[in-house]
Amino acid sequence: MCCTSLEVFLSQRTTLFQKNSVLIAQTGLSGPRVSSSLSGSTDYFLSSGDKIRFFFEKGVFDKQGNFLVPPEKSINKIGHALHAHDPIFRCVTHSPKVQALARSLGLQMPVVVQILVRHQPHFGGEVTPHQDASFLYTEPLGRVLGLWIALEDAMLENGCLWFIPGSHRGGVSRRMVRAPAGSAPGTSFLGSEPIRDNSLFVPTPVLRGALILIHGEVVHKSERNFSDRSRQAYTFHLMEAAGTVWSPDNWLQPTPELPFPPLYI
Numbered sequence: 001m002c003c004t005s006l007e008v009f010l011s012q013r014t015t016l017f018q019k020n021s022v023l024i025a026q027t028g029l030s031g032p033r034v035s036s037s038l039s040g041s042t043d044y045f046l047s048s049g050d051k052i053r054f055f056f057e058k059g060v061f062d063k064q065g066n067f068l069v070p071p072e073k074s075i076n077k078i079g080h081a082l083h084a085h086d087p088i089f090r091c092v093t094h095s096p097k098v099q100a101l102a103r104s105l106g107l108q109m110p111v112v113v114q115i116l117v118r119h120q121p122h123f124g125g126e127v128t129p130h131q132d133a134s135f136l137y138t139e140p141l142g143r144v145l146g147l148w149i150a151l152e153d154a155m156l157e158n159g160c161l162w163f164i165p166g167s168h169r170g171g172v173s174r175r176m177v178r179a180p181a182g183s184a185p186g187t188s189f190l191g192s193e194p195i196r197d198n199s200l201f202v203p204t205p206v207l208r209g210a211l212i213l214i215h216g217e218v219v220h221k222s223e224r225n226f227s228d229r230s231r232q233a234y235t236f237h238l239m240e241a242a243g244t245v246w247s248p249d250n251w252l253q254p255t256p257e258l259p260f261p262p263l264y265i
């Protein structure tokens, strides 16, 4: 499913990635349509690590829980264990080309920590500036890598990604930590996301099928989709497990039933 220009990408990867913390290649993937299900609370989110759950845009339900928009346009994201329960996502994630990419980057024991389908329908909400390592924290840092695949063209008008080049070098400004079981709210932040000048962000429009490789600490965001075109993306995160401690405070935890699967299988 991944097209040949990924090889070109592989041959250029290391220097470029170290310089910019973001890389783009073509994969040839394009989008499955999504359908809807239930939504909910912090607990719904916190217990989603080993399930496929649906998270909705704000304002898509009336007070009785009926859809105010067509259900397929109501989704914000689907996660977080599509690799465990959906053969197509498992197959693409563990594909030889993804494995080759990870090997070429020198990853020895990469494991898949989460998979998401991100959906920005025409009224889709923004994803505010963040670093993935705030949510997927490791010691040492620098062990988490995001692979973001555009299932549809992602342009300025429909919510492409924006990055602050070089921002992966400044550490992590905040961490989301899980609260002790039973306490509310279920998560809190240590530290805070600084206000950043908008002019620092560089837009990264890409065509359907592009792969963007995202350093775990690079600051990125996507803006609200004001167009009439949706913007679906398939994204997953790898962690280099060799010599890495996955924070026990992270919201997402491997379980005996669903440990983080090795990429190289």
Ligand SMILES: O=C(O)CCC(=O)C(=O)O
Residues within 6 Å of the ligand: 118, 127, 132, 146, 148, 159, 220, 221, 222, 233, 235
């Ligand atoms: O797809 C988006 O709009 C945001 C993606 C993102 O921030 C991420 O995958 O970390």
